[in-house]
Amino acid sequence: MNKKLSFGLSFALMTALLSACGGGNDGGSASQTPPASGSNSSATESASAPAAEPSEPVTLSFMHFKSDVTDGIAKIIEQFEAENPNITVDVQPVKYDDYGTLLKTKLASGDIVDVFTLNAGSTTKLYHDGGYLEDLTDLEFMKNFDPGVLAEQATDGRNYIMPLNAGPIAVFYNKKIFADLGLDIPTTYDALMESAQKIKEAGKTPFALGWKDGWTLGMWLSRDFPSNTVLIDGQTDFFDKLETGQAKFADNPAAHTVISHALDLFKFGNKDQLGVDYNGAVDLFAREEAAMMYMGTWPLGDIRKKNPELYESGMGYFPYPFSNDPSLNKLEFNPDASLAVNSNSENKEAAFKFLAFMASKAGGDAWVENTNTLSYVKGASADIAPAVTELQPYFDNGHLYNSQVFITTTIDWNTQFTQYVQKVFFNKATPEDIIKDLDDWVAKNHK
Structure with a gap:
């Protein structure tokens, strides 16, 4: 089986791992x-x-x-x-x-x-x-x-x-905010943005973003981009070709897609996203000032300390829908x-x-x-934790994937992309500008 399309993990193993999920x-x-x-x-x-x-x-x-x-x-x-x-x-x-x-x-x-x-x-x-x-x-x-x-x-x-260790990378959400606004769990990217718009119109912050820490933005980008590259655009060999100089970001539609998605998140994020770090984002979610937070399970301990009621019954967890095809929006599960x-x-x-x-x-x-x-x-x-039990159906049905197995290149494109995309947030560059800069950086540093 093609490793890029195998989704990397044994579904049976993961089902066994989560079979006991319950209280935290x-x-x-x-x-x-x-x-x-x-x-x-x-x-x-x-x-x-x-x-x-x-x-x-x-x-x-x-x-x-x-x-x-x-x-x-x-x-x-x-x-x-x-x-x-x-x-x-x-x-x-x-x-x-x-x-x-x-x-x-x-x-x-x-x-x-x-x-x-x-x-x-x-x-x-x-x-x-x-x-x-x-x-x-x-x-x-x-x-x-x-x-x-x-x-x-x-x-x-x-x-x-x-x-x-391993864990899901998904979206924590505030159940009360979703219930008060009559929001369903989004299963497509457009539905996610529609929910964010309704949350913002209600005077609340849709996403808690701690992008002062580069890894938090890079963590999202390095999953959205390969997922759209391989599963939506069908470029299964993009990263292989990038390694050998046979592919460019300018020829990959997913490059524009991920920049557009980044701008959406920035629009619906908390104030000063690039001045708030990981801990600050966790605090915003724990204080129930933000409705959603894209993250692994790492902040659960802090959330439990800061807001036990939210931890026990007030929050849930759903897969990040990177596309508008629900059949592709499986649960991201990574080492x-x-x-x-x-x-x-x-x-x-x-x-x-x-x-x-x-x-x-x-x-x-x-x-x-x-x-x-x-x-x-x-x-x-x-x-x-209780919130993780909401992911049980994805494990039971084998609806898991690991976007990181798609990334076969040793080129550190993600660090550069993470830095460049911030220029677009403040209108210091266009998407076309940073894509060109990214291709130029790869050509200069990886001949």
Whole structure:
């Protein structure tokens, strides 16, 4: 099956993951080219047995880009350290927008990070090609993941990252605002905009946008654009051709579509969208000052703290309808963070112990409970939050897809597109201008 059209995930696995969804518990890709390093080393020799307990105290460095759930990860680390008293984890949370640059800098300077998070796909391939990733394929704990998930995250047929978590990227909505205005859940893009218009006419803010943080705008753009490119315009090989210089954004109708959609969201967003960050957007939604928020499940813990009533019964969650074809507007379900072991680490034994814990049911349950995202670990809890139960029919019926598998290029087009599209918001450039600028940037930097 064509990987681009397979939608990447095992429907059976995802159905099992969400089969227990009910009440809540307490609870991105940067294409940075890594510096060159030595050759990859293999972990195959230790595949048949779990990692042994280090005989001497070890401090394991762990850098991650999940800074939005720093407190939750701290609780997970506490649990791991309690079970592994000889291992202390030096946790280094980094804001996502800064993560790729900092990781690249650390590796180039010889500042060894033992374990770090990566996004699956082109980012992993770049660090693998740079010689920085330990081969995890045959390690015993990798058996705790569905083979289909491992196949999707493989690089050249081998697994250099361990699946950690995944989740839907969809639209949170305020049930009371929708009910008061007689709004149905929109299943097409035009219906979404019609609902936004009615919300705005009622004197309320349709969308909570925190676009001061570039990743929030980039997260939406990097899903709307490939979805429209492949599923609407039928350009299944656009990103392949972009990589080899055979395609241009100017020849892709989806480039104009996504700019038009971005202008719509900007029109219906809160004031000062580019001055409000992720946390500010979550606050707007939690205070019920905005009717909708496009996001993963990450803010659920904060919303529960700030507005328990909204969390328990006042909010819902629906797939973002990127097109006017309801049959295509399935639920976006993406891998989030995966774990890698530095091939140059001197603490591989402890690193494998750390990954083995994260791959266990206890580790998977801890991740779900403390970060409000789903774990890929077989049998892990799926008890995230009441709002997530509204997505159950999409899992039951296999109406899932992963737009990120469409993006086969290593070119960091998304960062540039995110920066350029902001010019259109303030009439500093036309859509044609920024599309030309994007093609010029690709031609200049990727010959």
